[in-house]
Amino acid sequence: MSRHILLIQGHPDSSELHLCHALAGSYVQGALEAGHEVRRCELADLDFPLLRSQKDFDNGVVPEQLQSVQSDILWCNHMVLFFPLWAGDMPALLKGMLEQVFRPAFTGTSRNPLATKPLSGRSARVVVTMGMPALVYRWYFRAHSVKALERNMLGMVGIGPVRETLIGLTGDLSASQAQDWLSILRKLGAQGA
Numbered sequence: 001m002s003r004h005i006l007l008i009q010g011h012p013d014s015s016e017l018h019l020c021h022a023l024a025g026s027y028v029q030g031a032l033e034a035g036h037e038v039r040r041c042e043l044a045d046l047d048f049p050l051l052r053s054q055k056d057f058d059n060g061v062v063p064e065q066l067q068s069v070q071s072d073i074l075w076c077n078h079m080v081l082f083f084p085l086w087a088g089d090m091p092a093l094l095k096g097m098l099e100q101v102f103r104p105a106f107t108g109t110s111r112n113p114l115a116t117k118p119l120s121g122r123s124a125r126v127v128v129t130m131g132m133p134a135l136v137y138r139w140y141f142r143a144h145s146v147k148a149l150e151r152n153m154l155g156m157v158g159i160g161p162v163r164e165t166l167i168g169l170t171g172d173l174s175a176s177q178a179q180d181w182l183s184i185l186r187k188l189g190a191q192g193a
């Protein structure tokens, strides 16, 4: 079944081609070949302020460039986020964008954990690259920042299931290992997963 996929490229640097961009390119290629529709959000190209107060969070106007991200989230039934692990977490630019976008007026204000949320029915995948071995991040660090994103940000607004692809030792990837990852991402794109 054809899916509406929103790809959020969370790498803060678009001045050169990073692994995150190559992985996203393969994902899009697979998705388009399989007949899915894809919209892309290149975070590095957006200009928006950080959220600074509860008052703004509750009642402020969402920065103009992020209003179209909200429309794209409503349009999609699957989101895929790419980002490099920076200081043990997603880059601040991506966190800043999610804080701005997931306002109560957009995600629903019900405190009932069993209530259906406006964004329910959307699945997601988080693709994270990192310098350390992925196994160390997963088992020693318990993938804490990715789990926080999955449960506390995406899960809280009703997005799920959320799956993850963790790619470690990025500084030491051989050409064939990089190719293997590109193939994996292309297949995931084809599956709309």
Ligand SMILES: Cc1cc2nc3c(=O)[nH]c(=O)nc-3n(C[C@H](O)[C@H](O)[C@H](O)COP(=O)(O)O)c2cc1C
Residues within 6 Å of the ligand: 011, 018, 019, 020, 021, 083, 084, 085, 086, 087, 088, 089, 128, 129, 130, 131, 132, 133, 170
């Ligand atoms: C500011 C900064 C902070 C980083 N912090 C971490 C970290 O905490 N853990 C880690 O494993 N790698 C860390 N790295 C390495 C990046 O995760 C790695 O270079 C990146 O995933 C490679 O993917 P890219 O080519 O798409 O940037 C950091 C890199 C930068 C630039």
